[in-house]
Amino acid sequence: MKTNSVFTKMITIGSAVMVAGFLTFSSIASAHVTVKPAQSMPSAWETYTIKVPSEKDLPTTKVTLKVPENLSFKQYQPVPGWKTTTEKNDADEITSITWEAESGGIEAGQFQQFVFVGENPAKDGELAWDAYQYYSDGSVVEWTGKEGSELPHSITTITENAATATPAAPTTDGHDAAATEDTATATDEATGTDTTATTPATGTTTDTAPSTDMNTMPMEQPASSNGLQVTTLIIAIIALVLGGVAVMNSRKRK
Incomplete structure (x- = not known):
């Protein structure tokens, strides 16, 4: 007994x-870096949100998002406590955007959202969002794998049949104001911060990306x-x- x-x-x-x-x-496994929405319409000026959770017992201090080649990056919403920089190619097109914490960062058990606006391609297809998450110990997690992998990147499907999508903006200066208003609203809801800062358009972005070489950073292995x-x-x-x-x-x- x-x-x-x-x-x-x-x-x-x-x-x-x-x-x-x-x-x-x-x-x-569910704490992935994600970009939403998952669907959008062709040629739409879409407001995108990247959500970054901290998986480790260390703060996330920086996030770099590669801009898909077939997306035209337009604007980003400033986030208090974070420095935002962009990198351009020879054609003056923004190819990546980096958010870097000015102090602290995203602590364990927390997440942060960053909002930006991009003009979708004119035809149906997919946008693959490669993201690089940096921790305070110098390690980096590359969210660049295919769907179903251990470190998948987010995918946005561009289709005329999208359930919810932002209408294409008119070809006048009015689209800048509309996009900025949508972006500010999304960020206020995500962060609880009331901000009236003016968002720079593509032509006025002068910041350069940090000189950190992502290829030399130690890779973080999945848990x-x-x-x-x-x-x-x-x-x-x-x-x-x-x-x-x-x-x-x-x-x-x-």
Whole structure:
């Protein structure tokens, strides 16, 4: 009887540990850097939002987002406490945007949203958002993988059948004002900050990107793989079943 009681306790404790481990792995895997919306209309001046959670027990201090080649980057919304810079190619087109914390950063258990406006391509297709997340220890996570990978990049589908999309702006100066108003509203909702700062258009962006070479930064390895998560779930379920059987047998013997 005593042996059965010890066995029952061991199974119960083991099951609890496995379930807790699975939940931890699941929360890490879901904490991706994402860009929304997932769908938009061709030629629309869309307000995009990149959401950056901190997965580690270290603050995220910088985020760089590569602008898809078929998207025309227009404007960004300034965020208090963050320095925003852009990088251009020889054709004076913005190819990346970087948000860098002036102090602190995104602490563990927190997330930050950054908002910008881009003009979508005229034809149906996909926008792949490659993002680079820097931590205070100098490590960087590259969110550049395909869908279903351990570190996937976000995809926005450009289609005439988009459920919700921003209408294409007129070809006058009025589209700048409309885009700025939409961007300011989205950022106020995300950060709870009331700001009336004027957002610079593409032609007035003069900042340059930081000189940090992303290729030389140490890569952060994912906390777990999808296969490990599935295996952990299966083991946890089996352990729970065995624990239940052991408890029933123990009660019958008593």
